[in-house]
Amino acid sequence: MVRFSKEATVAERADVVRNRAAVLEAAEALFAREDLDRVTLARVAEAAGVGKATVLRRFGDLGGLVEAVLAPRVGALRDALRTGPPPLGPGAQEGEALHAYLDALLDFVLENRTLIRALEHRRPNAYYANPASQFWIGELESRIHAVHPAADARHLAHVVFTSLRADVIDYLRAEEGMSVERLRAGLHALLPPQPPA
Incomplete structure (x- = not known):
């Protein structure tokens, strides 16, 4: 049975919060400077430094x-x-x-x-x-x-x-x-x- 330490759980939550903030900041910047059709989840993920799956999991679409x-x-x-x-x-x-x-x-x-x-x-x-x-x-x-x-x-x-x-x-x-x-x-x-x- 795998046991997760409290510190690992806290670090994971901090990563989730950090990734969410990075994605929102990247999306906001892209929407501010790009045409609507050019903003995609893949571009947002790339700008935020996370995987597209992370964006999909958190925001759906x-x-x-x-x-x-x-x-x-x-x-x-x-x-x-x-x-x-x-x-x-x-x-x-x-x-x-x-x-x-x-x-x-x-x-x-x-x-x-x-x-x-x-x-x-x-x-x-x-x-x-x-x-x-x-x-x-x-x-x-x-x-x-x-x-x-x-x-x-x-x-x-x-x-x-x-x-x-x-x-x-x-x-x-x-x-x-x-x-x-x-x-x-x-x-x-x-x-x-x-x-x-």
């Missing part, structure tokens, strides 16, 4: 790796919504909170567009069905309903969220020459005018 890279950024925005200062966090007027949230979502897409694009076409409905998107849509629905209780907030939340797809944003900027300011104004214009107090 490229989509799982992208979600892991995005996870801390998603968490930071969730924290800002739940406990951050107003108007994005609790305590603002409903209309101000809604528009602050739209700005935060657009900024999130602009900052993470390559990673988001990698998820958008992963499988049918991937853009809407992943847990982060479900949270964003639910929060959007809640904030829309608070300002426009008579509107179909669920439908409107999906319409607005669709306009925030990274491929849509990239197309409008690259092919239509739209500025970020124009995109931001158009996003806010999708919502009905705020009812008088």
